[in-house]
Amino acid sequence: MRAGESAQRNVLAGLAAPIDLVILAGIIPTFVENGRGDPAVIRRILRTNTYRRIAVLVCALAPLLMARQLGAQEALKVPEGLPDWTFNIPDKIQPTAVRVGGIVRAPGSAKEYEWAKVAGTANPPDWFPDEHPPAPRSVTGGAGIRFACGACHLMSGQGHPEAADIAGMPAEYLIRQMAYYKTGARKDDARMGPIANATSDEDVRQAAEYFASLKPAVWVKVIETATPPKTFIATAGRHRQLHPDGGTEPIGRRILEIPEDPFRTEIRDPHSGFIAYVPPGSLARGEALVKGGESGKTVPCAVCHGEGLKGLGEVPRLAGLQPLYVARQLFDIRHGSSAGKAADLMKPVVANLSEDDIIAISSYLGSLPPP
Ligand code: HEC
Numbered sequence: 205m206r207a208g209e210s211a212q213r214n215v216l217a218g219l220a221a222p223i224d225l226v227i228l229a230g231i232i233p234t235f236v237e238n239g240r241g242d243p244a245v246i247r248r249i250l251r252t253n254t255y256r257r258i259a260v261l262v263c264a265l266a267p268l269l270m271a272r273q274l275g276a277q278e279a280l281k282v283p284e285g286l287p288d289w290t291f292n293i294p295d296k297i298q299p300t301a302v303r304v305g306g307i308v309r310a311p312g313s314a315k316e317y318e319w320a321k322v323a324g325t326a327n328p329p330d331w332f333p334d335e336h337p338p339a340p341r342s343v344t345g346g347a348g349i350r351f352a353c354g355a356c357h358l359m360s361g362q363g364h365p366e367a368a369d370i371a372g373m374p375a376e377y378l379i380r381q382m383a384y385y386k387t388g389a390r391k392d393d394a395r396m397g398p399i400a401n402a403t404s405d406e407d408v409r410q411a412a413e414y415f416a417s418l419k420p421a422v423w424v425k426v427i428e429t430a431t432p433p434k435t436f437i438a439t440a441g442r443h444r445q446l447h448p449d450g451g452t453e454p455i456g457r458r459i460l461e462i463p464e465d466p467f468r469t470e471i472r473d474p475h476s477g478f479i480a481y482v483p484p485g486s487l488a489r490g491e492a493l494v495k496g497g498e499s500g501k502t503v504p505c506a507v508c509h510g511e512g513l514k515g516l517g518e519v520p521r522l523a524g525l526q527p528l529y530v531a532r533q534l535f536d537i538r539h540g541s542s543a544g545k546a547a548d549l550m551k552p553v554v555a556n557l558s559e560d561d562i563i564a565i566s567s568y569l570g571s572l573p574p575p
Pocket residue numbers: 325342343351352353354355356357366367368369370373377378379381382391392395396399403408411412520532
């Protein structure tokens with residue numbers, strides 16, 4: 205056994221607390237040395253094999269995560285063992301949902317579109333062209349492009365919770381994720397896998413630079429409640445919507461995100477955001493975990509994600525991201541369905557988190573102001 209391995213065994217034997225000490229002991233001096241924001245810091249962290257090896261071991265030993273059974277329908281789309289609520293799987297029974305058709309307009313926009321022409325993924329509406337720099341064809345659509353990024357991530361980059369908010373994310377980070385989707389290291393067989401495969405490196409680079417240049421706004425309002433309104437997941441757009449029957453239902457162990465205005469979300473209006481209902485107590489508990497790591501349960505996020513969780517070097521921002529999205533990523537990383545090399549650094553972070561911890565952390569992050 206190599207020396208490093210016996211050190212890791214000691215770490216593992218002593219449960220979680222020493223793990224974060226070991227990691228912090230390594231990282232903090234590096235930060236002091238280099239100053240904040242230097243991408244070299246991140247490169248150095250990424251090169252540090254000890255962390256990677258700890259991560260791999262922790263993951264291997266972690267009990268095989270949530271033995272939750274999934275129904276036959278969900279099993280088609282949700283990686284086995286992961287909670288279906290993070291993936292917005294359309295309900296089998298579909299009550300009446302918002303139907304869009306004819307000529308559509310968005311409040312405050314001078315534009316109008318024939319819905320049939322912009323409804324798909326090839327030619328998304330651009331309601332506020334003055335609010336962003338000129339966008340490349342991979343984002344707007346154009347000859348030969350079936351999946352324009354603007355269709356799901358919106359021209360604002362902030363996207364819907366079943367997709368992702370990529371506004372202002374570092375270009376290198378975005379390019380790296382596209383590469384992970386392409387190789388399957390990060391799995392999204394329904395959407396980003398095929399899209400990454402169909403998009404040229406040059407189109408990816410242009411799209412990444414475009415989204416990196418955008419400034420995110422507050423896009424989700426987080427509300428703690430034990431009894432959110434009754435909702436269902438509509439087939440169109442995979443959006444959760446208010447149930448026409450009205451009433452409330454217990455939140456249980458979930459985060460439920462609904463559009464502030466389903467019509468405006470459906471027409472991809474970048475000025476109409478989301479409401480996230482989260483279980484009572486999530487925000488305070490999330491803050492404690494994010495800031496303190498709660499004596500070894502996890503690692504304080506700001507060490508790598510920067511002050512205010514606004515991003516640091518090539519490490520993405522977390523502040524103001526959609527809680528449903530963040531929860532899905534934390535489950536995916538823990539499960540191994542998002543296992544790009546750079547995500548190794550996240551493995552010790554998620555290894556000991558319970559479903560409740562993930563809900564709390566994601567809720568708190570969603571409540572923070574974006575940079
Ligand atoms: C049909 C809808 C759709 C289109 C079109 C689309 N995406 Fe996505 N994108 C998604 C979904 C869904 C996810 C979330 C997948 C997951 O949970 O890992 C996502 C996630 C991402 C992520 C990961 C974000 C993060 O913070 O890690 C990146 C990067 C991304 N998309 C880039 C692009 C680019 C670039 C394009 C255009 C070439 C594009 N997407 C087009 C649906 C789409």
